[in-house]
Amino acid sequence: MSRHAPALLIVDMQKAMQQVAAGPRNNPLAERNIAELLHAWRGADRWVVHVRHLSRSPGSLFWPGKPGAEFQDELAPLAHEHVVDKNVPDAFTHSGLERWLRVRDIEALVIVGVSTSNSVEATARSAGNLGFHTHVVSDATFTFEKADYSGVRRTADEVHAMSLANLDGEYAQILDTRQALNLG
Template sequence: MTKQIPALLIIDMQQAMALPQAGERNNPQAEANIARLLAAWRAGGHPVIHVRHMSRTPGSLFWPGQSGAAFQPAFQPLDREMVFEKNVPDAFTHSALERWLHVRGIRRLLLVGVSTNNSVESTARSAGNLGFDTLVVSDATFAFAKADYHGTPRSADEVHAMALANLDGEYARVLGTEQALALLAAD
């Protein structure tokens, strides 16, 4: 495994994700953990990439120009940080993310954000398939409660855990915030 500090990829930390209509979620500490990671990456001058979902569905909370589509204040990108917009769950689809990473020689990614079973999982699968050394921070991501295919209600914790299980060892390595911060200390 490479020793390169991964680029921090913050997925969909937009205002709509904090609204009650987003649904019942898990990991109430996720935003604090993302903020800790963001502060550490910024302090070290390491690459930070923000991904923002811009819906193509009129009336969506993520429709361009709606307040829900804006970044949460704590995750407002700095001028030196890259922003990619997407309109599907996967941050690599219809974006220049892969090329941008390759041009800069970035081969390692640390994914945080929302939702674990949607945009995080989709992006991590693509990253792994594209050959990136992909890390997903379990306590800096969160999911929402959802019924499974058979209609059985699943808690946000169950949805989150299944998404992480889908990724770990196949497309990515799952770790916690403390382990992610240790990557910087080891540099």
């Protein structure tokens, strides 16, 4: 494994995210782009980390043992790929992820997955604060529509764009799939 190449961090790509109950979303091609990046990382023998959200609420779609908590088939980890379980949005909180990366001298991350406005943003903020060279792939992440603090309903595209703006330049560099594929 190349320690100088960034690790691919795939956040919460679980079956529950494919259900209509999650709500209207953006980036309908995000899964295709994530799969393309995953294929490239595997082909180049680079580090891949899969993050799985496991809820602490028994009624949640992400409750351990429920079908929604399972990884999406086309993005499921291989036996040698690292899996991080979390029960809060930030993949670094109480998970051992930072230590796992540091032990392997991994200094850069490419973050993809869901949702841009929650787990992706929380994880990217921590990664940037911890000193990792952090990249978030705009077309390999997605989110859902949401009301803002004033009660105004925002489209998933608006929520996504704001989350990327929150991260850009301060915590992470925002790339698209083509640019991410060219990272060394």
